[in-house]
Amino acid sequence: MSKAIQQYIEKHRSRFVEELKVLLRHPSISARDEGCREFAHLLARILAELGVEAKVMPTPGQPMVYGHLAGPAGAPTILVYGHYDVQPPEPLNAWDSPPFEPAIRDGRIYARGASDNKGQFFTYLKAVEAINATRGRLPVTLKFLFEGEEETGSPHLPAFASANRELLQADLTLFSDSHIHESGRPLVILGLKGLLYVELKAKGVRSDQHSGRAASLPNPAWRLVWALASLKDRQNKVLIPGFYDDVRAPTALEKEAINAIPCDSRALLDYYDIETFAPGRFSDAYYFNLVTEPTCNISGIGSGYTGPGNQNVLPARALAKLDFRLVPDQDPDDILEKLKKHLNDGEFKQLEVVKILSTDASRTPLDSPALTPIRQILQTVYGAEPIVFPGIGASGPNFVFTNILKQPCFLIPFASVDQCNHGPNENFILDGFYKGIRVASELLMHLAEAPVLKTADR
Amino acid sequence: MSKAIQQYIEKHRSRFVEELKVLLRHPSISARDEGCREFAHLLARILAELGVEAKVMPTPGQPMVYGHLAGPAGAPTILVYGHYDVQPPEPLNAWDSPPFEPAIRDGRIYARGASDNKGQFFTYLKAVEAINATRGRLPVTLKFLFEGEEETGSPHLPAFASANRELLQADLTLFSDSHIHESGRPLVILGLKGLLYVELKAKGVRSDQHSGRAASLPNPAWRLVWALASLKDRQNKVLIPGFYDDVRAPTALEKEAINAIPCDSRALLDYYDIETFAPGRFSDAYYFNLVTEPTCNISGIGSGYTGPGNQNVLPARALAKLDFRLVPDQDPDDILEKLKKHLNDGEFKQLEVVKILSTDASRTPLDSPALTPIRQILQTVYGAEPIVFPGIGASGPNFVFTNILKQPCFLIPFASVDQCNHGPNENFILDGFYKGIRVASELLMHLAEAPVLKTADR
Numbered sequence: 069m070s071k072a073i074q075q076y077i078e079k080h081r082s083r084f085v086e087e088l089k090v091l092l093r094h095p096s097i098s099a100r101d102e103g104c105r106e107f108a109h110l111l112a113r114i115l116a117e118l119g120v121e122a123k124v125m126p127t128p129g130q131p132m133v134y135g136h137l138a139g140p141a142g143a144p145t146i147l148v149y150g151h152y153d154v155q156p157p158e159p160l161n162a163w164d165s166p167p168f169e170p171a172i173r174d175g176r177i178y179a180r181g182a183s184d185n186k187g188q189f190f191t192y193l194k195a196v197e198a199i200n201a202t203r204g205r206l207p208v209t210l211k212f213l214f215e216g217e218e219e220t221g222s223p224h225l226p227a228f229a230s231a232n233r234e235l236l237q238a239d240l241t242l243f244s245d246s247h248i249h250e251s252g253r254p255l256v257i258l259g260l261k262g263l264l265y266v267e268l269k270a271k272g273v274r275s276d277q278h279s280g281r282a283a284s285l286p287n288p289a290w291r292l293v294w295a296l297a298s299l300k301d302r303q304n305k306v307l308i309p310g311f312y313d314d315v316r317a318p319t320a321l322e323k324e325a326i327n328a329i330p331c332d333s334r335a336l337l338d339y340y341d342i343e344t345f346a347p348g349r350f351s352d353a354y355y356f357n358l359v360t361e362p363t364c365n366i367s368g369i370g371s372g373y374t375g376p377g378n379q380n381v382l383p384a385r386a387l388a389k390l391d392f393r394l395v396p397d398q399d400p401d402d403i404l405e406k407l408k409k410h411l412n413d414g415e416f417k418q419l420e421v422v423k424i425l426s427t428d429a430s431r432t433p434l435d436s437p438a439l440t441p442i443r444q445i446l447q448t449v450y451g452a453e454p455i456v457f458p459g460i461g462a463s464g465p466n467f468v469f470t471n472i473l474k475q476p477c478f479l480i481p482f483a484s485v486d487q488c489n490h491g492p493n494e495n496f497i498l499d500g501f502y503k504g505i506r507v508a509s510e511l512l513m514h515l516a517e518a519p520v521l522k523t524a525d526r
Numbered sequence: 527m528s529k530a531i532q533q534y535i536e537k538h539r540s541r542f543v544e545e546l547k548v549l550l551r552h553p554s555i556s557a558r559d560e561g562c563r564e565f566a567h568l569l570a571r572i573l574a575e576l577g578v579e580a581k582v583m584p585t586p587g588q589p590m591v592y593g594h595l596a597g598p599a600g601a602p603t604i605l606v607y608g609h610y611d612v613q614p615p616e617p618l619n620a621w622d623s624p625p626f627e628p629a630i631r632d633g634r635i636y637a638r639g640a641s642d643n644k645g646q647f648f649t650y651l652k653a654v655e656a657i658n659a660t661r662g663r664l665p666v667t668l669k670f671l672f673e674g675e676e677e678t679g680s681p682h683l684p685a686f687a688s689a690n691r692e693l694l695q696a697d698l699t700l701f702s703d704s705h706i707h708e709s710g711r712p713l714v715i716l717g718l719k720g721l722l723y724v725e726l727k728a729k730g731v732r733s734d735q736h737s738g739r740a741a742s743l744p745n746p747a748w749r750l751v752w753a754l755a756s757l758k759d760r761q762n763k764v765l766i767p768g769f770y771d772d773v774r775a776p777t778a779l780e781k782e783a784i785n786a787i788p789c790d791s792r793a794l795l796d797y798y799d800i801e802t803f804a805p806g807r808f809s810d811a812y813y814f815n816l817v818t819e820p821t822c823n824i825s826g827i828g829s830g831y832t833g834p835g836n837q838n839v840l841p842a843r844a845l846a847k848l849d850f851r852l853v854p855d856q857d858p859d860d861i862l863e864k865l866k867k868h869l870n871d872g873e874f875k876q877l878e879v880v881k882i883l884s885t886d887a888s889r890t891p892l893d894s895p896a897l898t899p900i901r902q903i904l905q906t907v908y909g910a911e912p913i914v915f916p917g918i919g920a921s922g923p924n925f926v927f928t929n930i931l932k933q934p935c936f937l938i939p940f941a942s943v944d945q946c947n948h949g950p951n952e953n954f955i956l957d958g959f960y961k962g963i964r965v966a967s968e969l970l971m972h973l974a975e976a977p978v979l980k981t982a983d984r
Binding site: 274279294 | 679719721723730731736737738739742743744745747748751752754758762797798799800802803804812815816819820821823825826827828830831832835839840841844851873882883919920921
């Protein structure tokens with residue numbers, strides 16, 4: 069650990085927090101196209117002030133902010149990805165301080181975007197400053213890619229990456245989002261699940277009718293229920309033919325890593341107030357299934373009247389929202405076709421299946437050489453052994469790096485479990501912010517020494 | 527048809543409409559306890575002005591208004607039932623004129639309660655006036671019972687009837703509600719379905735979670751879907767063991783009456799914008815099933831997120847509202863027990879089944895002697911052959927008269943099919959109001975002559 073860098077960070081950390089506040093004061097809500105373009109230009113200016121060659125690059129949606137800081141000739145390249153857009157802050161009255169007026173309380177900074185993702189990506193900018201100030205220059209070539217649509221599913225990132233492979237080529241991608249373990253131990257996450265999000269729409273009569281007519285008129289809520297029941301059995305096994313065909317079996321290393329994830333099943337059951345976990349195909353263990361099981365989840369279902377008391381409705385429409393979390397090598401579009409075939413070629417011809425969005429699964433192998441120094445750096449900064457997740461249940465843009473750009477991608481969270489991202493009172497624990505800057509500095513300083521980077525695993 | 531009575535009605539009909547407006551100006555919304563007691567006293571005063579001995583009788587809910595007008599010694603007794611409460615008028619901005627400011631437009635009177643039920647029961651009061659004015663007195667003993675909680679499921683009517691059998695004893699009950707046939711032909715309805723309305727509640731984890739956890743945490747929406755799918759097969763047959771045990775088979779007379787109901791299946795399918803009707807156990811015919819098939823209907827289902835786009839929810843709760851429409855001799859409480867046994871003794875132990883309300887089925891036999899003169903009177907006034915429904919799909923308080931008071935009960939609508947009851951712009955076509963007064967007069971004058979009443983079928 070570089071003492072000089074560490075001292076620089078400690079000396080300037082109050083200013084770093086003030087600088088972060090500038091980013092947090094500026095709303096950049098992709099879901100309603102509020103302030104994103106302005107934020108992109110602000111971010112490019114901030115990068116330029118660091119000596120980074122920065123540009124705002126258009127997409128059909130919100131612009132990308134790209135940055136490039138050349139290292140020594142022949143130095144390996146690190147791509148830091150982050151996203152500058154934030155979730156809508158509503159409901160506003162649930163916040164203890166306004167979402168775009170950052171406030172410090174109890175060692176945390178509260179604001180929309182504090183941890184997701186402005187605060188977490190800002191650590192890399194401050195790491196660059198600390199290295200430049202103490203060492204003069206970075207030992208690696210550093211690229212930044214900040215997108216403005218992660219919160220709406222990164223709709224333009226895959227095409228942007230495909231069209232700019234050269235620009236984005238790197239030896240690995242670093243992404244700091246999500247949160248560390250509830251015990252305080254740091255995490256490295258090597259994979260995200262894919263996602264296929266669809267709506268199933270059933271149509272019955274022209275408009276809602278009195279349920280006295282239910283003996284003679286069809287009810288689309290029943291059709292939807294029967295269709296849903298045909299998708300999954302009561303042991304959670306997905307019944308769509310071919311659903312599991314492309315599931316890559318977990319490796320021995322992955323199983324070992326899953327077993328090393330600390331898991332207090334009793335505490336989890338109590339926390340969630342349930343008696344048993346959902347069964348998987350091969351195990352009922354919480355983390356085994358979280359990492360390895362693809363899912364078919366009813367994210368929402370609605371039809372007719374669900375208010376208090378009785379209203380006697382024969383509904384005209386019924387809707388379900390399903391999210392499938394997919395594992396390597398399931399292809400969302402292939403699963404969509406299999407779903408449609410199962411429903412529409414079978415008993416549910418008239419059920420409309422509408423794709424809302426999809427994302428591929430990502431998986432960085434556990435034997436990626438960069439993992440060892442990453443673990444060592446986390447161990448040093450946190451003073452605790454990092455937990456390695458071969459994958460988690462959530463989805464995100466990581467496949468763009470692993471699958472399109474063919475780079476290992478390491479998700480290294482700095483926020484705490486109670487960051488309240490997406491909700492009111494989103495916050496970033498300042499200790500996590502400072503540790504994040506240290507981790508980022510160490511990664512930029514020392515990953516160049518990792519064998520994988522030296523041998524340029526391109 | 528009595529010429530004098532008919533002339534009296536024609537001469538005074540403008541005034542009758544003005545008097546009806548008085549009733550319609552007075553809100554009496556049982557769902558929120560607004561104005562009902564005041565209305566009950568207003569109605570009792572109006573009855574008293576007609577020479578009816580009237581009283582307001584308390585219940586644990588809204589009061590009953592009871593009236594008695596003695597006929598000649600030994601004369602048969604007719605009970606006229608109606609309800610003075612109305613549905614809430616919301617949404618107010620969907621009305622073309624305010625719901626409690628009755629307005630005449632295009633031969634209709636528009637107001638909340640115009641047809642359901644103030645306008646329709648008021649016909650009997652005006653019939654009494656017309657007979658008194660032209661004949662001096664009624665040839666029958668007339669009893670009135672007006673309740674103030676029909677729109678909330680008549681929760682206190684059964685107990686009131688059980689406790690006041692002597693007071694309410696009559697040879698038959700007349701009830702004018704609902705609407706005539708869309709062709710303009712008059713209707714007589716001899717039965718309503720029973721109703722069992724329940725909620726099914728499924729509980730999962732403590733609070734909604736990110737759906738990335740769906741591989742390991744149970745989803746109550748799936749449990750609810752599986753439970754619902756176990757209740758009915760795809761041919762609409764209810765799978766609850768014993769559900770059909772007590773279903774009384776339709777009689778030959780009932781089948782004949784059902785076949786006589788005019789039915790343009792093609793027009794109905796077009797109107798409802800569907801390809802086929804819901805299948806029944808013995809027939810796919812619209813009216814056969816409407817009258818004879820008991821149903822299990824999903825009146826509402828809700829869980830998770832159903833708004834636009836995607837929200838990745840593992841829901842913590844799921845709710846379904848089911849309404850069972852029952853036929854004679856199914857007992858709602860027996861069906862409830864069978865439902866609970868099927869679910870809770872089976873695979874769905876933790877599913878909560880909550881009864882919201884229940885109503886018994888009613889059925890007046892097609893060979894009730896009063897039916898013949900009723901049909902003749904309707905034929906005369908409307909100049910069209912009445913359609914006799916052995917039953918309809920809806921539910922209501924008629925079982926109180928057929929099952930508790932053991933009287934035949936005839937539901938004789940005067941409103942038109944486009945009455946918009948329960949919705950905005952509720953209206954009563956004035957031609958129906960006038961015809962209703964004529965029908966009511968004829969019924970009060972001539973039912974005394976029907977053999978059933980002469981022989982006092984008590």
